[in-house]
Amino acid sequence: xxxxxxxxxxxxxxxxxxxxxxxxxxxxxxxxxxxxxxxxxxxxxxxxxxxxxxxxxxxxxxxxxxxxxxxxxxxxxxxxxxxxxxxxxxxxxxxxxxxxxxxxxxxxxxxxxxxxxxxxxxxxxxxxxxxxxxxxxxxxxxxxxxxxxxxxxxxxxxxxxxxxxxxxxxxxxxxxxxxxxxxxxx
Amino acid sequence: xxxxxxxxxxxxxxxxxxxxxxxxxxxxxxxxxxxxxxxxxxxxxxxxxxxxxxxxxxxxxxxxxxxxxxxxxxxxxxxxxxxxxxxxxxxxxxxxxxxxxxxxxxxxxxxxxxxxxxxxxxxxxxxxxxxxxxxxxxxxxxxxxxxxxxxxxxxxxxxxxxxxxxxxxxxxxxxxxxxxxxxxx
Numbered sequence: 556x557x558x559x560x561x562x563x564x565x566x567x568x569x570x571x572x573x574x575x576x577x578x579x580x581x582x583x584x585x586x587x588x589x590x591x592x593x594x595x596x597x598x599x600x601x602x603x604x605x606x607x608x609x610x611x612x613x614x615x616x617x618x619x620x621x622x623x624x625x626x627x628x629x630x631x632x633x634x635x636x637x638x639x640x641x642x643x644x645x646x647x648x649x650x651x652x653x654x655x656x657x658x659x660x661x662x663x664x665x666x667x668x669x670x671x672x673x674x675x676x677x678x679x680x681x682x683x684x685x686x687x688x689x690x691x692x693x694x695x696x697x698x699x700x701x702x703x704x705x706x707x708x709x710x711x712x713x714x715x716x717x718x719x720x721x722x723x724x725x726x727x728x729x730x731x732x733x734x735x736x737x738x739x740x741x
Numbered sequence: 742x743x744x745x746x747x748x749x750x751x752x753x754x755x756x757x758x759x760x761x762x763x764x765x766x767x768x769x770x771x772x773x774x775x776x777x778x779x780x781x782x783x784x785x786x787x788x789x790x791x792x793x794x795x796x797x798x799x800x801x802x803x804x805x806x807x808x809x810x811x812x813x814x815x816x817x818x819x820x821x822x823x824x825x826x827x828x829x830x831x832x833x834x835x836x837x838x839x840x841x842x843x844x845x846x847x848x849x850x851x852x853x854x855x856x857x858x859x860x861x862x863x864x865x866x867x868x869x870x871x872x873x874x875x876x877x878x879x880x881x882x883x884x885x886x887x888x889x890x891x892x893x894x895x896x897x898x899x900x901x902x903x904x905x906x907x908x909x910x911x912x913x914x915x916x917x918x919x920x921x922x923x924x925x926x
Contacts, residue, residue, distance in 0.1 A: 569911065570851055570855075571851075609845075610823065610824060610827040610845075611824070613820075613823070613845050613848075613849060614816075614820035614821075614823060614824060617816035617819070617820055617849055618813065618816050618817065618820065620812075620816070621812040621813035621815070621816040622813060624809070624812050624813075625809045625810070625813075628808075628809060629809070642854075642855050642858045642859060645811075645812045645854060645858060646851045646854060646855055648812060648854075649849055649850060649851045649854055650851075652849040709919075712918075712919070713915075713918060714915040714916070714918040714919040715915075715919075717911055717912070717914065717915035717918070718912065718915045720911065721904060721908050721911050721912045721915070724908055725901075725903035725904045725908060726903075
């Protein structure tokens with residue numbers, strides 16, 4: 556359970572979520588972009604032989620990630636045309652350069668399965684953050700007004716998003732620890 | 742006057758981490774336990790050279806595809822600089838010990854990518870791009886110093902277990918960012 560959240564728990568995709576996922580549509584754009592960038596990048600990067608020195612491999616990973624980013628950005632803009640990705644969509648590439656070689660994250664031979672285990676929880680988490688921030692921060696959901704006076708407009712700021720993320724991740728950690736304790740007891 | 746306005750801009754734009762851009766690499770480095778200041782210094786280097794070099798090659802990139810091709814340009818520039826530094830480190834054991842543990846985290850960090858992308862929105866001029874990159878990098882370094890000062894407390898028993906360590910650091914960064922937003926509305 557803990558392993559399936561490692562990409563999130565590592566803190567590497569925190570910035571785009573905290574700064575960009577301020578509504579359901581923003582969260583959806585970020586989730587789609589993450590899937591479209593991460594899956595091809597990790598799959599193609601897995602083909603690079605491990606005997607090549609890491610210093611060279613990481614440069615190749617970054618080139619692959621930036622090449623994959625181009626069609627991914629175009630597709631994301633077509634799927635969610637209301638949202639402009641700005642600088643935050645390309646920022647989703649950088650965590651992959653630093654993690655794609657890690658066997659604990661993407662074990663050799665099980666890359667696709669491990670990606671599903673990492674990316675699905677991450678995308679759901681991003682969507683949940685977007686929905687919570689939209690409801691509490693702007694009092695609406697997908698543009699439809701729910702509350703006339705939003706209770707926490709600070710959540711629309713990066714700092715508010717960061718606080719929400721820390722609370723979410725702390726809850727995840729606490730849950731993981733509880734599950735581990737329960738498993739040990741059994 | 743220019744220097745004073747530069748410093749104000751530096752703080753407005755960078756406390757903390759220019760819209761949290763550099764937070765992931767700082768969180769990653771803090772999890773490894775050390776090297777935050779080295780990460781800051783290397784980020785200054787990569788931001789400065791990355792912004793300037795991209796401004797140099799920008800006229801060669803077709804206008805229509807600029808936004809799509811910038812990340813590739815940045816990856817190539819930072820990749821070449823990263824490989825050069827790796828080669829330099831081979832000749833010195835001391836440099837190897839100091840630089841290598843954080844080199845790749847700095848070269849391929851979202852701080853550098855974000856700063857260089859922002860510089861493309863800010864200017865077309867090569868000299869201004871170099872200065873913008875340096876300023877952003879310097880702001881990142883100052884932010885690293887502020888985080889470094891708080892690290893011992895963030896890892897102490899005084900912090901609740903669920904947010905001890907890098908999650909506490911995120912919370913601290915959020916509070917600093919909120920304070921900065923109040924200071925520079």
